[in-house]
Amino acid sequence: MTASSRLVRTHPDELLVGLVSISDRASSGTYEDQGIPALQGWLEHTLTRPPQFVARLIPDDRQQISATLIELVDVLGCDLVLTTGGTGPARRDVTPEATLAVATREMPGFGEQMRQVSLKFVPTAILSRQVAVIRETSDHAALIINLPGQPKAIRETLEGLKDAEGKVVVSGVFAAVPYCIDLIGGPYVETHRDRVAAFRPKSAIR
Numbered sequence: 001m002t003a004s005s006r007l008v009r010t011h012p013d014e015l016l017v018g019l020v021s022i023s024d025r026a027s028s029g030t031y032e033d034q035g036i037p038a039l040q041g042w043l044e045h046t047l048t049r050p051p052q053f054v055a056r057l058i059p060d061d062r063q064q065i066s067a068t069l070i071e072l073v074d075v076l077g078c079d080l081v082l083t084t085g086g087t088g089p090a091r092r093d094v095t096p097e098a099t100l101a102v103a104t105r106e107m108p109g110f111g112e113q114m115r116q117v118s119l120k121f122v123p124t125a126i127l128s129r130q131v132a133v134i135r136e137t138s139d140h141a142a143l144i145i146n147l148p149g150q151p152k153a154i155r156e157t158l159e160g161l162k163d164a165e166g167k168v169v170v171s172g173v174f175a176a177v178p179y180c181i182d183l184i185g186g187p188y189v190e191t192h193r194d195r196v197a198a199f200r201p202k203s204a205i206r
């Protein structure tokens, strides 16, 4: 989880995932970080093939967030980076700005959909300024997605809302992640359908 040089896939379809928990208080030890365990646990239960993880716990510092994202994508070679925390309107919340600063493309649909899902859970969802972007290097690209800091928001935004019978009421954003990773040249990712029914056009299904 603390690698500092290029990650090596153990299988061509192994997803390389960077997890970044952004919290002044968790990073200084005021409380125990729940962000990384929540992100890792959700992915382990959702992906059919275990991914390789690298994790970072850092304060709400714009330079440090951008530098961490660059390290995870450019140096370690992650395909997907999920951040949690620092998306609100408080002065210290700078995750969206730090993420946009390392973007080569914006993916506005992710933020729009996350706010739609989250409004089903909490009216303050509109306070989250979360963004998603692609960062491209000469030989590689990664999808970076901001999630809110509340540990429970991780599952809500990724998985969406289901009714008592398990039928999807509002899709979470992870349904679109595997196909996005295909399109940017990453590994072929599959999900357990009871958690998230990932969508691909028929022509893209293996």
Ligand SMILES: Nc1ncnc2c1ncn2[C@@H]1O[C@H](COP(=O)(O)OP(=O)(O)OP(=O)(O)O)[C@@H](O)[C@H]1O
Residues within 6 Å of the ligand: 021, 022, 023, 024, 025, 026, 031, 032, 033, 034, 035, 036, 060, 085, 086, 087, 088, 090, 092, 148, 149, 150, 151
């Ligand atoms: N990494 C984390 N681990 C556990 N709980 C967290 C974490 N990040 C946030 N939370 C919880 O979610 C709430 C809202 O998150 P937010 O990112 O706005 O934190 P904050 O109030 O800015 O403080 P901090 O950045 O120090 O976590 C926090 O007050 C805390 O209860």
Ligand SMILES: Nc1nc2c(c(=O)[nH]1)N[C@H]1C(S)=C(S)[C@@H](COP(=O)(O)O)O[C@H]1N2
Residues within 6 Å of the ligand: 084, 085, 086, 087, 088, 089, 093, 117, 118, 121, 122, 124, 125, 126, 127, 128, 129, 147, 148, 149, 150, 152, 153, 154, 156, 157
């Ligand atoms: N799904 C979900 N989204 C949510 C929340 C939540 O509890 N669940 N909390 C909201 C609140 S209270 C805030 S202030 C914003 C920003 O949170 P952050 O600063 O922790 O990223 O996310 C919002 N989005």
